[in-house]
């Protein structure tokens with residue numbers, strides 16, 4: 001656009017005053033630049049700020065921030081840390097790019113378009129909170145608290161989740177970290193040893209490390225990896241069970257190239273072999289075991305040969321694994337895994353892992369499962385109130401749980417089915433906090449329909465992830481570098497070192513930019529508008545953290561003074577608790593109508609022409625959460641699909657070919673990726689990294705980069721004991737240049 | 748230096764300061780506090796003075812078709828500058844263009860520059876490299892008659908990124924309002940690249 005006058009002419013013209021004078025009357029905003037009474041400064045102050053706790057993944061490494069003025073220029077491990085130490089991983093380093101990502105949410109937004117096809121308008125916090133409060137209250141008043149549901153994730157979602165569950169009183173909360181990840185592991189171990197296992201294996205001091213599906217090196221959690229590497233350096237043998245030659249398999253002494261879905265058969269055969277050949281820890285079982293006889297009976301059919309056939313691996317290899325474990329027991333790390341929602345038969349597999357650990361006597365011993373003893377802090381939150389089980393979807397007509405080993409919350413599809421059918425009651429309001437259900441929960445179209453039928457959907461997040469396209473109101477949250485939130489406690493990473501404990505709390509390294517707010521502020525303001533003013537437990541997040549720290553006679557100020565981390569003397573981690581028991585056979589599980597002895601349930605096989613879709617991690621992304629990070633995207637811009645090289649040759653594919661996918665239900669991938677041919681994967685499966693293929697164009701770096709594996713997980717499989725999803729039960733063919741290519745069954 | 752006898756320097760610089768401030772004002776998030784009848788008539792006046800009758804007409808047509816002028820501009824502002832589809836078209840921060848991130852080194856350099864001339868960011872301010880603050884800063888320099896500073900600031904800080912920003916806005920804008928505003932800003936800053944700051948005939 002050109003004006004019909006030059007600037008110079010205009011500025012010199014007699015009419016300048018006539019034009020400019022009225023303009024001055026139109027200026028209403030205060031200037032953000034002021035004359036400074038200060039002496040002009042030539043440089044910005046450099047300083048190191050303590051108290052950071054990383055959240056580029058869930059591991060929570062302790063950080064310090066290097067600042068220049070108020071700008072964060074670098075993140076480093078906190079030298080006082082006895083956990084990650086001065087080390088942080090690539091993602092941890094890239095936190096700066098999240099903080100300053102231009103695509104991040106900045107102000108409250110209102111969707112004046114449609115759900116799924118939004119048109120955003122910036123609004124004030126007051127308007128946003130009024131709208132959230134009014135709408136949620138209206139739904140509660142009309143449909144009852146059960147008319148509201150929540151999909152939370154992450155450290156900041158706990159406080160609002162407790163508000164929803166404890167104060168408002170809805171059971172309809174589904175955490176991805178439970179129902180699409182580790183919940184099965186936790187309840188299976190709870191039903192076996194009475195404790196959720198975390199990843200608490202003393203790998204640093206183990207003689208054998210046994211990994212089932214865990215692919216360290218591709219997943220990176222600093223102190224966890226330190227334990228693993230230390231163990232390997234000390235000479236531990238490594239057994240890796242995986243259909244794919246993962247980064248861990250590459251370091252292994254034995255790689256068991258198992259057929260997907262058959263892991264439990266493999267574990268049962270090992271256990272039966274140990275029992276039959278008396279290679280188990282009889283003394284340990286005498287002392288701590290329950291139901292061992294029933295267990296022995298229950299697994300007795302599992303010969304090595306039977307498992308070898310089922311798992312498509314050599315008999316000799318199963319024997320070799322079993323002997324290696326027995327020879328090094330009890331100093332063996334049987335890793336409980338983390339993301340275990342695989343095939344819909346997962347509870348029994350996780351029980352098997354817990355039992356195998358018991359057979360080897362590998363609890364509370366060097367190299368075994370050792371949880372470490374962390375100091376106690378408070379747990380301030382919304383007060384618990386009894387809201388009864390009348391509207392608990394996880395109850396049958398006799399008031400018995402449908403999924404007795406469900407992790408806390410309600411199994412996702414009970415919520416989604418109720419929302420879609422209106423039975424037993426309608427669910428009309430959704431609060432989505434830090435979770436991206438579009439890319440975490442199988443059945444994307446179902447999820448979209450669930451959201452479509454809501455009266456109101458609100459999202460709180462740091463990034464405009466795919467789910468945020470479905471929000472009516474979208475609130476920008478302060479990131480982990482800009483807020484207080486959790487307290488983390490733990491021990492030194494290597495139990496061979498002097499026993500120590502630590503307490504740290506996440507503190508902001510910089511002030512939040514734009515209008516980002518923290519979870520306590522947002523929740524409290526909504527609570528006020530819904531009439532729960534009296535129930536508010538704390539006014540600010542700093543108050544909450546201080547209250548919890550006071551249990552350990554600490555405060556934020558004191559922590560800060562101590563460099564962000566408070567160290568205490570530790571306790572012997574190997575001391576066996578008095579009440580330790582291990583249930584090889586669990587009567588309660590049997591009473592609930594499920595196998596009380598670990599049992600293998602075969603899974604559906606690939607239809608002809610298809611291969612099973614497997615997915616996993618890459619070291620420089622935390623699934624979808626880091627996809628828009630410029631540095632990380634640059635390092636790993638897409639998710640090539642692994643295909644067995646012989647299969648690829650037969651299909652006429654070579655490295656770098658661009659392919660799409662179509663699954664067994666005819667659902668096509670929206671985007672494409674490249675082929676990676678390798679002998680390091682079975683012929684009946686393909687593999688890709690999870691979390692790619694963002695659809696939201698607001699994520700300008702991530703959008704359409706790679707393929708969204710979740711979009712292909714349309715068949716919904718549910719683990720019968722827990723209600724958690726099985727996510728490796730879908731099958732794909734490839735597409736190339738518009739043509740569908742079958743994947744040959746045998747080569 | 749030859750001065751224009753009809754236009755005392757003092758008042759010309761004040762007017763130029765006003766023009767910068769008006770541009771800065773126009774880039775604020777639209778709300779009824781400032782986006783008023785008064786604002787619009789000033790805008791039309793400016794377009795008239797610049798011979799921008801075609802632009803004025805486009806703007807008036809767009810406004811006459813709108814059910815809610817303010818909301819329409821709010822949506823457009825959000826889309827272009829905050830979080831927009833298909834992506835935030837033109838973040839109004841220099842660092843995004845020069846450092847490929849918000850709050851890059853450029854934003855420190857500009858803050859230090861403000862300070863070196865005796866200015867600072869107010870407590871309520873946005874990021875140091877925001878377009879609005881750069882225009883406000885220019886306005887102060889003009890008001891102080893600091894032409895050298897103005898010239899240096901434009902050359903060192905403003906012009907290295909603004910054309911990229913302006914081009915993106917012009918390409919992505921759906922409403923004529925922001926196209927016109929970025930053209931104003933272009934108009935009051937761009938020529939300096941070729942001629943240097945010349946408030947009066949040199």
Ligand code: SF4
Nearest residue numbers: 054057060061089092
């Ligand atoms: S492992 Fe990496 S991403 Fe995870 S918390 Fe530690 S530094 Fe952060």
